[in-house]
Amino acid sequence: MIEVKNLVKHFGDKKAVNDISFTVNDNEVLGFLGPNGAGKSTTMNMLTGYISMTSGEIKICGIDILENPIEAKKKIGYLPEQPPLYPEMTVREYLSFAAELKGVKNIKKEIDAAARKVGLTEVMSRRVGNLSKGYKQRTGFCAALLGNPEVLILDEPTVGLDPNQIIEMRGLIKSLGREHTVILSSHILTEISAVCDRVLIINDGRIIAEDTPKNLAGRGGKAKRIIIRVDGGDDAVSAVLDGLDGVTYSKLGEGGEYEINISNASKDAGKKLFFAFAKAELPILEQREEERSLEDIFIELTKGDK
Amino acid sequence: MKAIFKRELRSYFLTMTGYIFLTMFLLLAGLLFCLFNLAGSVTSVKGVLGLLTTWEAFILPILTMRMFAEDRRLKTDQLLMTAPVPVKSVVLGKFFAAFAMVTGALLIMLLYTVTLAFFGTVNWAETISSFAGFWLLCGVILAIGAFMSALTDSMIVAAFSTYAVLIVTVFLGNIAAVASGVLQSVLLWLSPMSRFDDFGRGILDPSALVYYISLIVLFIVLTVKVTERRRFA
Numbered sequence: 001m002i003e004v005k006n007l008v009k010h011f012g013d014k015k016a017v018n019d020i021s022f023t024v025n026d027n028e029v030l031g032f033l034g035p036n037g038a039g040k041s042t043t044m045n046m047l048t049g050y051i052s053m054t055s056g057e058i059k060i061c062g063i064d065i066l067e068n069p070i071e072a073k074k075k076i077g078y079l080p081e082q083p084p085l086y087p088e089m090t091v092r093e094y095l096s097f098a099a100e101l102k103g104v105k106n107i108k109k110e111i112d113a114a115a116r117k118v119g120l121t122e123v124m125s126r127r128v129g130n131l132s133k134g135y136k137q138r139t140g141f142c143a144a145l146l147g148n149p150e151v152l153i154l155d156e157p158t159v160g161l162d163p164n165q166i167i168e169m170r171g172l173i174k175s176l177g178r179e180h181t182v183i184l185s186s187h188i189l190t191e192i193s194a195v196c197d198r199v200l201i202i203n204d205g206r207i208i209a210e211d212t213p214k215n216l217a218g219r220g221g222k223a224k225r226i227i228i229r230v231d232g233g234d235d236a237v238s239a240v241l242d243g244l245d246g247v248t249y250s251k252l253g254e255g256g257e258y259e260i261n262i263s264n265a266s267k268d269a270g271k272k273l274f275f276a277f278a279k280a281e282l283p284i285l286e287q288r289e290e291e292r293s294l295e296d297i298f299i300e301l302t303k304g305d306k
Numbered sequence: 307m308k309a310i311f312k313r314e315l316r317s318y319f320l321t322m323t324g325y326i327f328l329t330m331f332l333l334l335a336g337l338l339f340c341l342f343n344l345a346g347s348v349t350s351v352k353g354v355l356g357l358l359t360t361w362e363a364f365i366l367p368i369l370t371m372r373m374f375a376e377d378r379r380l381k382t383d384q385l386l387m388t389a390p391v392p393v394k395s396v397v398l399g400k401f402f403a404a405f406a407m408v409t410g411a412l413l414i415m416l417l418y419t420v421t422l423a424f425f426g427t428v429n430w431a432e433t434i435s436s437f438a439g440f441w442l443l444c445g446v447i448l449a450i451g452a453f454m455s456a457l458t459d460s461m462i463v464a465a466f467s468t469y470a471v472l473i474v475t476v477f478l479g480n481i482a483a484v485a486s487g488v489l490q491s492v493l494l495w496l497s498p499m500s501r502f503d504d505f506g507r508g509i510l511d512p513s514a515l516v517y518y519i520s521l522i523v524l525f526i527v528l529t530v531k532v533t534e535r536r537r538f539a
Contacts, residue, residue, distance in 0.1 A: 045384075048388040049387070049388055049537075050384055050387050050388050050537070051537050051538075052537045052538045070390045070391075070392065071390070073388060073389060073390040074390040076388065078384070078388045080381065080384045082381045084380070084381050084382040084383070084384040084385035085380070085382065086313075086317065086380070086382055087380070088317060088320040088321050089313075089317075089320065093316075097309060097312075097313045098385065098389075100308075100309035100312075101309050101310075101385070101386070101389040101390075101391055102389060102390060103390065143385070
């Protein structure tokens with residue numbers, strides 16, 4: 001379990017992290033979402049004890065990271081944004097070193113098990129400096145898994161992986177979430193939706209939203225987005241839409257497709273739209289309601305501060 | 307600390323650093339040994355070691371320049387600083403690895419003296435004392451180099467700032483020679499190179515021993531403090 005209370009970090013005059021508080025429960029995968037420079041990596045660096053906070057409190061499995069850093073760090077497996085690798089070492093040498101640092105008892109057995117989990121077995125004797133970006137990422141991830149830490153903190157773990165590897169890695173993180181507390185940061189919103197139990201959106205060092213991916217996507221209240229394709233001229237379509245309350249619209253391309261946003265829409269808003277066009281004798285060739293994605297919510301929540 | 311010591315020592319031989327250091331050190335020591343001991347039929351190595359005290363200031367930063375600066379450049383400090391290991395263990399592990407390299411080079415050099423024993427009489431008290439003094443002086447230079455490396459992200463800056471400090475240190479004795487009175491006494495007291503003279507005469511002066519050990523401890527503590535302080539920057 002991770003508890004963060006009133007965490008603040010200043011870099012000179014800039015407040016990189018501004019009074020954030022959150023909790024991550026046991027066996028939960030928390031997604032950290034935010035634009036570049038939002039404070040995600042800074043927060044992760046503080047959680048792992050790499051940098052210190054200006055004020056606030058961090059507890060890892062009940063242990064204060066400032067009061068007892070060694071014991072707190074024993075509980076953490078960390079994969080930073082750029083995996084911390086020594087290019088001159090082989091993968092096995094590097095993992096042995098990481099295991100020794102963590103005080104792992106049965107080093108060979110643990111390394112082999114972790115390497116199997118992340119698909120690293122075939123490159124164990126290769127030099128880290130000669131590995132592809134994907135394998136470097138896996139090596140860093142493998143090192144984070146050594147010692148079977150209770151908490152895993154993963155900063156953009158799928159960067160550099162090919163699409164198949166990304167799918168494998170997401171599955172692995174999801175399965176790890178059954179036995180570990182995981183914090184995962186990513187720019188890829190579909191990844192957060194697919195892997196995380198809960199999402200924390202951070203912008204300008206502040207938490208601006210915290211919920212499950214489903215609930216976040218459902219935000220926006222009664223607003224609806226409908227895409228229609230109409231067989232009719234622009235003026236005729238505009239005349240129909242202008243006659244409806246609470247409707248804003250825009251044309252999508254040249255195929256008679258329109259995006260219609262209805263604020264405060266009722267359940268049968270789609271029906272009303274259909275009949276309005278029917279009344280004007282403009283046939284609707286296609287009509288679909290689009291769910292608001294996590295991406296929409298993310299853009300909406302973070303654009304205000306730009 | 308053991309894991310870091312082993313990794314650092316191994317990395318000297320996985321990269322060119324260890325080979326460059328050993329080649330330069332042993333080549334210079336061998337050259338001076340041939341000129342002073344073999345050509346001059348002298349069994350005492352204090353002259354060779356005395357000359358090496360100046361040269362080592364230029365050779366030892368090869369070992370220290372990457373000590374912390376390289377870790378920050380590669381971001382491998384994230385592995386070290388987030389591992390359940392105290393900062394002092396990280397610093398000591400790296401320092402002792404560099405010290406082990408110097409110790410290895412000196413043990414090879416000691417063989418030169420052993421060969422002299424076959425052809426003449428070696429004053430072992432003077433030899434051992436000279437080697438001990440030289441070894442401790444190397445420790446001081448390594449500790450200064452480690453501290454300079456902890457201050458920067460660039461190996462080049464670390465190397466040149468170490469050279470700058472060491473050049474001043476080397477010439478403290480020369481400056482003292484032209485000074486007089488209290489200033490001369492203070493400069494001589496401060497100069498780590500001048501302290502080596504007693505060791506060369508076969509005297510294991512406790513004040514010199516304490517001085518060298520204190521300097522090593524001081525710069526290691528400063529390195530630990532600088533590394534810890536970076537986390538709060």
